[in-house]
Every structure is written in structure tokens, then in C-alpha cells.
Amino acid sequence: MPGDATDTGRGLSRRGFLLGGAAAGVGAAVALGADRLVGAGAGLPDQRQAELDAAGLNGARTVTFHGDHQSGIDTPIAAHATYLGLRLLERTDREALARMMRVLTDDAERLMSGEGALADTEPELATVPAALTVTFGFGPELVRRAAGAAAVPAWLGPLPAFEIDALDPRWSGGDLLMVVSADDPVTVAHAVRMLLKDSRSFASLAWRQDGFRRAYGSEVSGTTMRNLFGQVDGTTNPEPGTAGFDAVVWCTGTGATAWVSGGTSLVLRRIRMNLDTWDEVDPTARSFAVGRRITDGAPLTGSREADAPDFEATTAAGNTVISPVAHIARSRPVDSREVIFRRGYNYDVAPAGGGVSETGLLFASFQADVDAQFTPIQRRLDEADLLNEWTTPIGSAVFAIPPGCAPGGFIGETLLA
Ligand code: HEM
Numbered sequence: 218m219p220g221d222a223t224d225t226g227r228g229l230s231r232r233g234f235l236l237g238g239a240a241a242g243v244g245a246a247v248a249l250g251a252d253r254l255v256g257a258g259a260g261l262p263d264q265r266q267a268e269l270d271a272a273g274l275n276g277a278r279t280v281t282f283h284g285d286h287q288s289g290i291d292t293p294i295a296a297h298a299t300y301l302g303l304r305l306l307e308r309t310d311r312e313a314l315a316r317m318m319r320v321l322t323d324d325a326e327r328l329m330s331g332e333g334a335l336a337d338t339e340p341e342l343a344t345v346p347a348a349l350t351v352t353f354g355f356g357p358e359l360v361r362r363a364a365g366a367a368a369v370p371a372w373l374g375p376l377p378a379f380e381i382d383a384l385d386p387r388w389s390g391g392d393l394l395m396v397v398s399a400d401d402p403v404t405v406a407h408a409v410r411m412l413l414k415d416s417r418s419f420a421s422l423a424w425r426q427d428g429f430r431r432a433y434g435s436e437v438s439g440t441t442m443r444n445l446f447g448q449v450d451g452t453t454n455p456e457p458g459t460a461g462f463d464a465v466v467w468c469t470g471t472g473a474t475a476w477v478s479g480g481t482s483l484v485l486r487r488i489r490m491n492l493d494t495w496d497e498v499d500p501t502a503r504s505f506a507v508g509r510r511i512t513d514g515a516p517l518t519g520s521r522e523a524d525a526p527d528f529e530a531t532t533a534a535g536n537t538v539i540s541p542v543a544h545i546a547r548s549r550p551v552d553s554r555e556v557i558f559r560r561g562y563n564y565d566v567a568p569a570g571g572g573v574s575e576t577g578l579l580f581a582s583f584q585a586d587v588d589a590q591f592t593p594i595q596r597r598l599d600e601a602d603l604l605n606e607w608t609t610p611i612g613s614a615v616f617a618i619p620p621g622c623a624p625g626g627f628i629g630e631t632l633l634a
Contacts, residue, residue, distance in 0.1 A: 275433045276401060277331070279346045279348070280348050280349065283621060283623055285621050287352050287480070287618060287619070287621045287628060289350035289351065289398055290558075291457035291462065295433070296401075296429060296432050297398060297402045297429050298427075298428045299398070299409050299427050300396050302394060302423045303416060303421060305392045305393065306419060310362060314633055315627075317419040317420070318353070318628055318629040321351075321353065321395070322353075322622065322627035325351035325353075325412070325628075328343055328351065331346040345404055346404060347401035349397070351396070351397050353393070353394065353395055353629065354394030354396070355373075355392070355616060355618075356373070356390065356393065356616055363633050369474075375389075385612060388424055388614075389614055391614050395412055409425075427564065427566075430563065444563055445490060448511060449509065452522055457558075465584060465585060465590065466481050466558050467481055468480050469585070475631075476632040478620065479620030480619045482586070482591075482616065483582070483583055484580075484581070484587060484613075485614045485615075486612065487580075488609065488611070489609045490607060492574050492576050494607055504517060505543065505603070506606070507604065508526060508539040516539065517539050526545060527539075540603065544602055547600075548594050548602070557594065558584065559582050562578070563576070564576065564578070619632060
């Protein structure tokens with residue numbers, strides 16, 4: 218079972234990390250990603266950690282850095298995430314890339330364990346890791362410079378153009394991705410600064426996107442998030458630690474792209490949500506647009522969030538209860554292979570001009586193959602999806618996420634060593 222550290226071979230977590238599944242209709246609490254979460258990073262006794270948990274304190278929690286996969290994918294999702302997109306400097310060649318990834322790996326490893334980075338100017342800020350994770354991703358240009366065009370997976374590159382897109386280069390593309398997430402925004406800010414300082418002789422910041430979910434302790438862990446439309450968002454998602462999750466998320470590359478085996482891909486879409494026009498819509502129409510009730514996330518054909526939607530059920534008038542162009546009718550996978558793992562965050566920034574809000578979703582999905590899994594879903598949504606009335610993709614980026622590494626190794630070594 219995923220929560221039992223003795224099964225994982227890593228032997229890291231004695232306590233397990235319980236995610237209450239009740240709110241998702243799962244009933245009993247489920248252990249999730251426990252092998253990656255070291256509650257007692259600095260040897261905190263179980264009893265002390267239990268006291269901190271009871272008091273709602275989370276600052277001492279650490280997620281282990283090393284493993285087959287990078288952290289920040291199948292590990293419990295934290296309240297804050299900052300996505301950083303960097304462009305490589307002209308002079309950054311393969312040898313420099315290896316140096317850069319060694320340094321950044323060392324930073325991530327230290328910061329995630331609650332230590333300052335090597336040349337940390339504010340090491341005091343590193344002492345509250347709050348489940349910090351740092352996840353690295355590579356864009357096509359980085360892979361090309363590292364190992365030539367043959368090493369670039371076929372799915373790594375800009376997505377096809379979609380009719381609904383109004384992409385802004387300010388939020389698109391990038392050579393190196395760093396995703397810094399933690400339950401404490403001060404921890405995130407400090408880690409972001411350290412990582413950017415150590416990458417600046419190799420790359421410059423192209424964009425930064427900050428996202429948030431409910432604060433740690435505001436809700437039972439594992440409660441499906443609500444996005445800023447008020448929708449329960451993330452119900453139908455593969456569960457980390459299951460064979461189904463592993464099959465759709467982790468890559469199995471061969472030949473020149475074997476370096477990405479055990480890694481995955483990330484599609485990051487910045488999707489603006491028009492709250493002004495959404496505000497005009499009543500709850501019935503809001504629910505109809507998704508095919509799930511706005512109040513509790515249950516499908517229109519069911520009564521609880523966890524109920525499976527019935528896309529065949531009809532009304533007395535003979536129409537399907539869930540519209541064929543409702544968001545879940547269009548986005549549901551056509552087969553078991555087309556499943557993606559969504560791990561989104563809300564954003565809310567200052568509006569331009571006289572607007573009240575500039576709000577949306579940092580839609581992030583992990584999948585083994587972008588072309589086979591993400592793109593067909595996005596294509597269907599592009600053709601028809603009631604939600605399109607209120608949403609506009611304004612940024613888009615695709616990254617290869619290399620596998621994790623063992624102590625002494627570095628992220629990207631399968632490409633760069
Ligand atoms: C701002 C944009 C979006 C919003 C507000 C949104 C919202 C939602 C909501 C409320 C649900 C139902 C609950 C759930 O299962 O999570 C859902 C389901 C889903 N969405 Fe989205 N979504 C957005 C964009 C996208 C995009 C761009 C994709 C992929 C291309 C996508 C793929 C999915 C999938 C695969 C499901 C689950 C379908 C199922 O099997 O039932 N969504 N979304």
C-alpha cells in the first residue's frame with residue numbers, strides 16, 4: 218500500500234501522510250505519496266510531530282528529494298506554487314548545463330531538507346521547509362543543446378494552435394522550468410530567490426507564474442480544490458501510488474529519448490477565467506456547463522462527488538441530463554490510455570485598465586505522452602465545450618520532466634552525465 222514506508226524500499230516515513238478522502242467521497246482516509254514525505258526530516262520524534270499536527274503546524278514537514286521520480290508530481294499538493302520559465306544564455310552549452318543542474322540539484326536537495334543552500338544569504342528562512350518541493354523540466358532547446366535533436370521526444374514542443382487560444386509570449390515556452398511549491402509562501406519566495414541566483418550565469422528568467430490553493434489546515438487534506446469559479450476541480454484524476462497512475466504518468470523512452478524514462482511531461486496552460494460574465498450565470502447554468510453540481514461537485518446524474526457520471530441518462534424531454542457539450546462530456550478520456558493527471562493552481566493578479574479582477578487557472582497536467590494524451594482532449598475542448606464561453610488560454614508551455622536521482626546524482630544526469 219502506498220502509505221506503508223516498508224513497502225517502498227525507501228524507509229523514509231514512519232508516520233505516513235494521511236489524506237482525508239471523505240470530502241472526495243472516498244470514505245476512509247487514504248495514504249498518498251507517503252513514501253516521499255518525511256515528517257521528521259531532522260529526526261523529529263513521532264510524538265512531537267503528532268503534537269505539531271494537532272496544533273495545525275506544518276512547517277517542519279519535509280518531502281524527500283531523492284527517488285525514481287522527481288518530487289512535486291505524485292507527492293501531496295502544497296498550498297502555493299511558483300512556476301519559473303527560464304531562457305538559456307547563448308553561451309550555455311552541454312558542459313555548462315551539467316554544471317547548472319548539479320548546482321540547482323544541490324540547492325533543491327538542501328532547501329527541501331530544511332537547510333540553507335550552499336551560499337545562502339538568508340539561511341534562517343530555510344528552516345521552515347513546509348513540505349517544499351522543487352521540480353525541474355526541460356524545454357526542447359535545452360535538450361537539443363544537451364544531446365542533439367534526436368534526444369528531443371516527439372511530443373516536446375509547442376502544442377498545435379487551437380481556435381480558443383489567445384496566447385501571450387509572456388506566459389509561453391521556456392528552456393528550463395523550475396516549479397517551487399510549499400505550504401508556506403515565505404518558504405517559496407526564499408527557495409525561488411536561491412534557485413534564480415544560482416541559475417543566472419546560465420539562464421535568465423522569461424516568466425514567473427504564482428498559484429495558490431487553500432492554505433494548509435483550512436480544510437481536511439485531500440479535499441478536492443475549488444477553482445475561482447467556485448467549481449470543485451480535480452475530482453476525476455488518477456490516484457498517485459496506483460498502477461493506473463504509473464501507467465499514464467511515467468515515460469518509458471527508448472533509444473535517444475531513453476533519458477526521460479521514469480520522468481514525465483508537463484503541460485502548463487495559463488487559462489483566464491472571466492469572472493465578470495461568470496457572475497451573471499445562475500447556479501443551474503453553472504452546473505450545466507460542467508455537467509457537475511456547483512454546490513458539491515456531484516455529477517448531474519448522481520448525488521455525491523465520487524459518483525460516476527451517467528452520460529446516457531435522459532430527461533423526460535429526451536435530452537441527455539449531462540449535455541454532450543458539457544465540460545466533463547468533452548474532456549473525459551475516450552479510453553484508459555488518454556488519461557492525464559491534473560494538478561492545477563488558481564491565480565489572481567492585478568487587472569489591467571479598469572477591471573476588477575484578472576483571474577484564472579494555472580492548468581498543469583502530467584502525462585507520459587503529450588500527443589497521445591493531452592492534445593486529443595484539448596482538441597475536443599477546442600471544438601466544443603460550454604466552459605469556453607468564460608475561459609481563454611493565454612499561456613502555453615510544454616516541458617519534459619526528467620526522472621529523479623539517487624543521493625550523489627543530479628536531476629538531468631540521464632541526459633547530461
Ligand atoms: C479554466 C479552465 C478549466 C476549468 C475551469 C476546468 C474545470 C473542470 C471541472 C470543474 C471539472 C469537473 C471536476 C473534475 O473531475 O475535476 C473538470 C474536469 C476535467 N477537466 Fe477541466 N477545466 C478547465 C480546463 C481543462 C483543460 C484545458 C483540460 C485538458 C485539455 C481539462 C481536462 C479535464 C479533464 C480530463 C476532466 C475530467 C473529466 C472526467 O473524466 O470526468 N480541463 N474540469
